[in-house]
Amino acid sequence: MRHRRLAGLGAFALALSPMAAIGVGSGVMGVLVFHAPALAQRALDAPSNAVGSKSQSDEWRSVRQGVQGSVAIPNKQAGVLIQSEGEAFRAARNGPVSTYGAWVLLGVVAVLALFFVLRGRIKLQSGWSGRLVERFGSLERFTHWMTATSFVILGLGGLNMLYGRYVLKPIVGAEAFSWLTRVGKVAHNYLAFAFMLGIVLMFVLWVRENIPSRHDWQWLLRAGGFFSKHSHPPAKKFNAGQKLLFWLVILGGVSISLSGLALLFPFKISVFSGTFAFLDLFGFGLPTDLTPLQETQLSQLWHGIVGLLMIALIIGHIYIGTIGMEGAFDAMGTGKVDANWAKEHHELWAAEVQQRPAGSDD
Numbered sequence: 001m002r003h004r005r006l007a008g009l010g011a012f013a014l015a016l017s018p019m020a021a022i023g024v025g026s027g028v029m030g031v032l033v034f035h036a037p038a039l040a041q042r043a044l045d046a047p048s049n050a051v052g053s054k055s056q057s058d059e060w061r062s063v064r065q066g067v068q069g070s071v072a073i074p075n076k077q078a079g080v081l082i083q084s085e086g087e088a089f090r091a092a093r094n095g096p097v098s099t100y101g102a103w104v105l106l107g108v109v110a111v112l113a114l115f116f117v118l119r120g121r122i123k124l125q126s127g128w129s130g131r132l133v134e135r136f137g138s139l140e141r142f143t144h145w146m147t148a149t150s151f152v153i154l155g156l157g158g159l160n161m162l163y164g165r166y167v168l169k170p171i172v173g174a175e176a177f178s179w180l181t182r183v184g185k186v187a188h189n190y191l192a193f194a195f196m197l198g199i200v201l202m203f204v205l206w207v208r209e210n211i212p213s214r215h216d217w218q219w220l221l222r223a224g225g226f227f228s229k230h231s232h233p234p235a236k237k238f239n240a241g242q243k244l245l246f247w248l249v250i251l252g253g254v255s256i257s258l259s260g261l262a263l264l265f266p267f268k269i270s271v272f273s274g275t276f277a278f279l280d281l282f283g284f285g286l287p288t289d290l291t292p293l294q295e296t297q298l299s300q301l302w303h304g305i306v307g308l309l310m311i312a313l314i315i316g317h318i319y320i321g322t323i324g325m326e327g328a329f330d331a332m333g334t335g336k337v338d339a340n341w342a343k344e345h346h347e348l349w350a351a352e353v354q355q356r357p358a359g360s361d362d
């Protein structure tokens with residue numbers, strides 16, 4: 001039993017420590033430097049008298065307003081010296097998105113630590129029976145771990161893009177940071193496909209058991225029994241908390257994948273004009289004539305926000321699947337759980353499994 005606890009603790013610490021380190025450091029992020037006008041300034045640095053009596057501030061104003069000059073190269077957007085939406089995007093990314101994101105991650109870790117101190121590990125009250133029940137088959141575990149591994153690497157790479165220069169660079173030095181960031185970026189591009197496949201497989205494998213049922217209300221009203229040592233609201237294979245996680249992972253996964261594809265193939269895939277046109281049907285009044293650059297900026301902001309929220313959610317999930325609950329890790333580790341664990345946490349499912357004819361693997 002002791003080795004189970006240690007294994008759970010080790011797995012949790014291993015999965016969480018890099019995320020937590022980056023999250024903690026990001027709380028003390030520095031001030032941002034904004035270089036964009038430098039380019040335009042150089043272009044306006046004309047020799048004296050070249051602009052006659054026209055005031056430079058008029059020129060500057062039109063540049064700031066995004067006036068488009070003519071260029072001979074195929075990329076006509078190069079004629080725009082200052083794209084002010086880009087400045088707003090940059091301010092949002094480096095301001096509220098980074099700052100609130102760091103607080104959300106730190107908040108989740110703090111709440112879990114407090115919960116662990118107050119409530120402790122959720123123990124198996126009836127003890128180990130020594131009889132095992134199959135909970136997840138090999139395809140289910142393969143799907144889970146493929147999605148989980150790719151998600152953790154994608155998440156760490158994403159956190160590095162947002163906070164790495166403030167947190168990792170001072171620790172490992174500029175050269176190692178640059179190498180890590182390049183490797184992380186390439187990994188991010190390719191592992192995204194493993195994650196997307198994982199989301200599709202998870203949906204196909206588990207959607208049936210995640211359809212809401214009347215037991216879910218009872219489970220939610222009793223907060224899953226998490227705050228009382230002798231309460232185990234009845235649940236089928238997945239309880240209401242797990243169903244919520246499932247749907248958030250599927251919806252978040254689809255949303256982060258679409259915005260990610262738009263970033264992987266910029267100016268070829270765009271998702272926001274269409275989404276805004278759909279939302280406008282409900283009276284949102286959002287702009288639908290977005291330029292390709294604005295599409296990319298919105299995709300990047302959205303991708304970051306959804307990513308940060310999903311990381312916060314998964315930190316909670318990793319907690320409960322490792323140190324938070326005795327016996328839970330085995331379900332995804334070996335695929336089998338103790339019969340008493342099944343009875344305590346998924347009473348209705350355990351009864352169903354008992355009634356199944358031998359050899360049935362549904």
Ligand code: HEM
Binds near residue numbers: 015147317321328
């Ligand atoms: C990396 C560390 C992770 C660990 C240690 C872990 C652990 C577990 C465990 C033990 C279960 C089975 C719970 C049960 O038997 O009731 C589970 C289920 C599940 N996991 Fe993970 N998981 C991890 C990452 C992820 C990630 C990254 C995702 C999705 C992006 C994910 C999505 C799910 C889903 C949808 C389920 C089924 C619903 C549930 O049981 O909550 N997991 N996980």
